[in-house]
Amino acid sequence: MSPRDPGSEDSRKFQVIADDLRTEIADGVYRPGRQLPSQRELQAKYVVSRETVGRALDVLRDEGLIQSSRGRPATVTAAGPAAPAVAQAAQVTLQPRLREAFQAEEVTMDVLSLTSETMAQHLGAQVARINDGEIQPRSIALRLMLPDITGIRLAFPRGVDDPEDDRPRKRHRDMVINHAKSLRHSLLKLRHQGLVPEVSVQIRTVPFTPPLKLYLLNKDQLLEGYYTLEQWTPEPIDGVEVTILDSLGMGATLFPYTKPEQALKVEAAQKFFDSYWDQLSQEADFGD
Numbered sequence: 001m002s003p004r005d006p007g008s009e010d011s012r013k014f015q016v017i018a019d020d021l022r023t024e025i026a027d028g029v030y031r032p033g034r035q036l037p038s039q040r041e042l043q044a045k046y047v048v049s050r051e052t053v054g055r056a057l058d059v060l061r062d063e064g065l066i067q068s069s070r071g072r073p074a075t076v077t078a079a080g081p082a083a084p085a086v087a088q089a090a091q092v093t094l095q096p097r098l099r100e101a102f103q104a105e106e107v108t109m110d111v112l113s114l115t116s117e118t119m120a121q122h123l124g125a126q127v128a129r130i131n132d133g134e135i136q137p138r139s140i141a142l143r144l145m146l147p148d149i150t151g152i153r154l155a156f157p158r159g160v161d162d163p164e165d166d167r168p169r170k171r172h173r174d175m176v177i178n179h180a181k182s183l184r185h186s187l188l189k190l191r192h193q194g195l196v197p198e199v200s201v202q203i204r205t206v207p208f209t210p211p212l213k214l215y216l217l218n219k220d221q222l223l224e225g226y227y228t229l230e231q232w233t234p235e236p237i238d239g240v241e242v243t244i245l246d247s248l249g250m251g252a253t254l255f256p257y258t259k260p261e262q263a264l265k266v267e268a269a270q271k272f273f274d275s276y277w278d279q280l281s282q283e284a285d286f287g288d
Helices: 013-027 039-046 050-062 094-101 117-131 167-192 263-279
Strands: 106-112 139-147 198-206 212-217 221-226 228-232 244-248 254-258
Touching (some): 013 039, 013 050, 094 117, 094 221, 221 263, 254 263
Parallel strands (some): 106 139
Antiparallel strands (some): 106 212
């Protein structure tokens, strides 16, 4: 039985899913009236059974945070009794830090990531705030640094039984390209719509597998998280079930550092990012 086989999953896994969704609702990733991911999508993301996903949704439904009807994804309702508990969530997430950063007139984001999946997911709430007229930044600049997905063989993800199997790497390449294009499209659209006068999106690649993710926001905030490896079996790749060694990115704990209290750490991370960006990275070619 594989380490992530649904039959051996922790009986408390449903609570992890409920906690994650509850935090994302509080952070504005899923606003009232918006749909949560489907049960099938949540199964694939957390690699659990449909029953486990159902138990997690039952928790949120009992708390008054969501409502659902047969055959349709759950819809977020107005914050119910669970809202006070949400504010006590111990894990630092990207969304509230992004929200704070987007209060500025000039927004800058320097990001090093394995796929940019987390960034693509959480940026949507800020784009919605701009579309709703809640905030009006004058400029947004994103510098996104990703691993080279065509020129080198990354350390992970890779097949457990056959490290030479290219299917896990193909799956990863598709994810990298899709999320990067989504980020670029959503930001540049703000400029095309006349909502943000100046928008810059630069995407580059570096010839190594990042062991951590970092977000530098407005030059004064750093969020840092480590990629933890584990084995799991995603949805079949090209019709074949493959157990892979992969990183935990979406669930990685982020450690925050802010100027002026942790100025030395923030400035060191900025210097690290700038040096790799200027001296090692190359313009990403995603076949546009």
